[in-house]
Amino acid sequence: MTVPDLGPLEPLLDDPAVTDVLVNGPGRVWVDGRGGLRRVRVDRLDTEPQVRALAVRLAALAGRRLDEASPWVDARLPSGVRLHAVLPALARGGTHVSLRVPRVSGGLTALQRTGGLTSGLADGLRGLVRRRASVLVTGPTGSGKTTLLAALLAEVGAEERLVIVEDATELDPEHPHVVRLESRPGNVEGAGEVGLGVLVRQALRMRPDRLVVGECRGPEVREVLLALGSGHCGAATVHAAAPEDVPARLVALGGAAGLDPATTLLQARTAVDAVVAVSRSPDGRRTVDGVWGWQDGPGGSVPPAALVPHLDRIGRDVRIGRDVRDVRDGRDGRDGRDVRDVRDVRDGSDGRDGRDGRRASRRVGAHVA
Structure with a gap:
């Protein structure tokens, strides 16, 4: 993509394989993408004044200030590129600039073409999308969580309205009805934060x-879990090194919101x-x-102890005890019930009471509480 006003960094972002451009002070520029991190030579960024001037100009393009009073910035440029910059002395070795380039995913078919x-x-x-399952996408930094989430949203029917909430806009799904909300940092006095x-x-x-x-x-994880647990359909991403680490990660985030571990896990289960890794x-x-x-x-107790695989990386069902699921069409595989009913078996319910797994989860949670 051609991104104006990036000065000497513009040619790097023209490469469709590049996802990140990283400036680690004067004369030290790296790019990330297919093939991993590699160092590149860029003219006109050999001195600290040149790097700092670029960072300050990019911050101004995003409507933000970057100086000694506000020595870092995390914002979105008009082109959609995400900017993060830090000045000395917080950044050792000179001004550091990180640019994340948005790429249109084109849906799950596009990801299949890349081999991922x-x-x-x-x-x-x-x-999962067709059955309106609420999905959490997880993985480490730079693993493609946002790309996958955008691809999933591109599969949503055109008759649905998507409302996206982000710190800095990165998600750009191919969908005709998208509403975007973006957080706002406080000013120098600390007022006005949203x-x-x-x-x-x-x-x-x-x-x-x-x-x-x-x-x-x-702490926003509290509002997210409450919303999804009250019947709203949705999706989000969360950083975790492995899917098995997601419960601990949610507990840590819930703690920042004042939730105890048991409450966080009960809310997450509902x-x-x-979880897609x-x-x-x-x-x-x-x-x-x-x-x-x-x-x-143990013994079917709630809160849940862990996350376990239901579908492996090549799309085969993973069978664990009585938890046999056919996720390919979002159904149970036995009686065609919604994918949300997967918790019937875990709750000890056979589903014959006609109620879905979401209600069953709440019923068990209330009984244990």
């Missing part, structure tokens, strides 16, 4: 068919129908690893 998603697993993910938690509450009043949070990384290899290749779901503690 198999056809079997793609069918499973389409089933956080993600506030925006999630506002989004719920905007008639969302699907509520989407670009990334849960703080709110999140599936992505990873990145050392050579920069990003892949979708599989779909995970909740497993109860």
Whole structure:
């Protein structure tokens, strides 16, 4: 993509394989993308005044200030590129600039063409979207969480309204009806801040068919879990090194919101129908690893003890005890019930009472409480 006003960095962003441009002070520029990180030579960024001038100019383009009083900035440029910059002395060795380039995913089919998603697993993910499952996308930094989330949203029917909440806009799904809300930092005096938690509450009043949070990384996880657990369909991303680490990550985020671990896990079990894991290899290749779901503690106790795989990286069903699921079409595989009913078995319910798994989860949670 051609991004104006980036000066000597513009040619780097013209390469469609580049996802990140990193300036680690004067004369030290790296790019990331297919093939992994590599160092590149860029003229006119050999001195600290040149790098700092570029950072200050980019911050001004985003409507932000960057100086000794505000020595860092995290913002979105008019082109959609995400900017992060830090000045000395917070950044040792000179001004540091990080640029994240938005790329249109084109849906799950585009991910299949790149080799990061198999056809079997793609069918499973389409089933989750079709059955309106609430999904959490997880993985480490730079693994493609936002790309996968955008691809999932591109599979949503045109008749649905998406309301997306982000710190800085990165999600750009190919969908005709998208509403975007973006958080606002406080000014120099610390006034005027609008956080993600506030925006999630506002989004719920905007008639969302699907509520989407670009990334849960703080106390806003409370509002997200409450919204998804109360019947709203949605999706979000969360950083975790492996899907098995997601419960601990949610507990940590919930603690920042004043929730105790048991409450956080009960809310997560009610709110999140599936966890989709992505990873990145050392050579920069990003892949979708599989779909995970909740497993109860010993003896079927609640809160759940862990996340376990339901569908592996090549799209095959993973069978664990009585938890046999056909995620490819979003159904149970026995009686055609909604994918949200996967918790019937874990709750000890056979589903014959006609109630769905979401209600069953609440029933068990209330009994234990």
